[in-house]
Amino acid sequence: MNSNQFKNDFSMFKSHPELIYLDSAATSLTPDVVVDSMSDYYKNNRSSVHRGIYKLAMEASSKYENARIKTAEFFGCNDSEVIFTKSTTASINNVARSIEHLISAGDEVITTELEHHSNYLPWLELCNRTGAKLNVVKATDLKINTDDVKALVTDKTKLIAIHHVSNVIGDTVDVKAICDYANSLNIMTMIDGAQAAPHLKVGLKEINPSFYTVSVHKMMGPTGLGVLYINSNIEAQMKPFDYGGDMVTPSSVDIDSYDVKEASLKFEGGTPSIAEVIGLGVAIDYINNIGIDTIHEHEIELKKYAVKKFAEIKDIATLYNANNESGLLTFNINNVKVHDAITESMLSDVTFDNAHIALRDGQMCNNLTMKYVLGTQAVLRASVYIYNDEKDIDILIEQIKKIYEIWN
C-alpha cells in the first residue's frame, strides 16, 4: 500500500514535510475533511441541537444525530446505545459512578495489570467507596489469557473491566469470549476499546459487552470527544451522569419531580460537543472509504516489517512486544534513557525529536505494566496508522542506531 496517498489528506504533513508521526496511539492525526466539516458547522451552521426548531437548528440536530447513526453502524450496535462523552476516561468514570448503587461491600470487580490508569483507577475508587474487592489478573508472556480472567470469577463478581487492545504492549484480548462468559453469569463487562476501535473491526452486537469505550481523537476524529456504548439491557438500571438540560423531558420538571429521557439522551446532559460529533461522523466516513480491515492489515504488515528490522539491531535495542498483534512497537535503546533519546540537551542533539520523529516515551499512563510486567522505569513507544509506511520504520531504525552510538 502506498501510504503517501493518505499523507496528502493531512495538512500536518504539508506544514511538517519531514514529520515521521509514530504517536497515533497517543493521538492520531486528523484528515482535512474532518477539520473542514467542523469548520463548516462553525461558519455556516452554528446553532444548538435538540432545542430550537428553526431551520439552522434542525439542520445541526440532523447532522449530530446522523453522526450517531454512522457511529452505531460502524461499531455494529443500535444508535440508542451510543452516548457521546468528553473522553474514554470520562466514559469509564461516569459508568463507575452510574452503577455504584449496584455494587455492595463484599462484591468483587476484576481488572488486569495491563490496564491504562483510566480503566483501573475508577474501579479501585469504586471499590474503595463501596467496600467491594478489586481482583487484578496477571499477564503471562505479555498477554491476558481468558482462562486467567475466568479463574478469578466468583459468585461475588459484579463486573469485569478489561482492555480490547492494551495501550503499552498491544495485547489483544478475546473480548467476545470474556463477555460470553460474563453474560452467562450475569456479570457486567467494561471493555476499554481506546486502542482497538481505530484499528480493527469492532462488532458490538457480537461481542455483547455491557459497556465499550472509544477515544475519538485516536481514530482521526477531533479531540475532546469519547464514544460510550451502553448495552440496552443495562441502561434502565443506570443513573444519569449529569443532571440538567437536555437529559430530562422539559415539561416533566416540577418542584420535586422530573422524568429522565430514555436511552442515549439520558446520559448527555448539557449542550454536547456538536462540531466534534459532526467531525466524528466524517472521520468514520474517511475510515470506511479505506476500510477498517485494510487499515488493520496495513498495520500488521508494518509491525511485521518493524519486527524484522528490530531483529537486525537486537544488540542495541530491546523490542518488548514482537509477538503482540497490533501496531504498537514498545522498546528501549540499550543504555539510553528514554528522555535522552527523545529530546535534546547540552549533552546530545542526536534525538528522535531532532530527526522529526514523533513518538512517545515514559510510562504511558500505565505504571502497573511498567512495574509488574516489563520491569522497567519507562519505555519508548512507536505506533503506526494508515499514514505510516516502511520508510518511516527505516528512518526510526536508523535514528535508533545513531542515538545508541552517541550514548555508548
Add this chain to the structure above:
Amino acid sequence: MQFDDLQRQIIMDHYKHPQNRVEDAPSDYKELRGLNPSCGDDVTIYLLLDGDVVKDLKFKGDGCSICCASASIMTNEFVGLTMDEIEAKFNNFTQMVSGHEFDEELFEDAICFNSIKDYPARFKCAVISWDTAYKLVKGE
C-alpha cells in the same frame, strides 16, 4: 577545551559516575521521593541533619542523564549548608535554569546547568532532585 565542552564533560561525569548515590535507604536519614510523571524520572532523597545544618545527602533512583547528573551535583552543593543557605541556593538554581538573573558565586559544578534554560523540555529533569531535597529540608 571550550567552556561549553567542559560543562558537558562535568555533567556527563556526574551521570556516568554519580556521587552520593545509594542502592538502599541509609538508616536514620529522612527521605522524600520525587517523580517526573512525563518521563519516569524517579529520585528519592535521603537527608541527615545536624541541628540546622545539612550533614549529609544521598539519593537513589533512576532517570535521564540530566536528572541523575543534577541529583549528584545537588548532593554536593547542599551538604554543609544551613536551611537558610539552602533556600537561597535552591531559589538561585531555579532562577538560573529558567533563564533569570541569579548569583553565580553560589555554585560550584551546578553552574554547568546554566545552559539548560535553552532546553525547556529538560527543566523538570534538572530541578526534580533539587526541589525534592528542598522540600525535605523544609520538612514539607
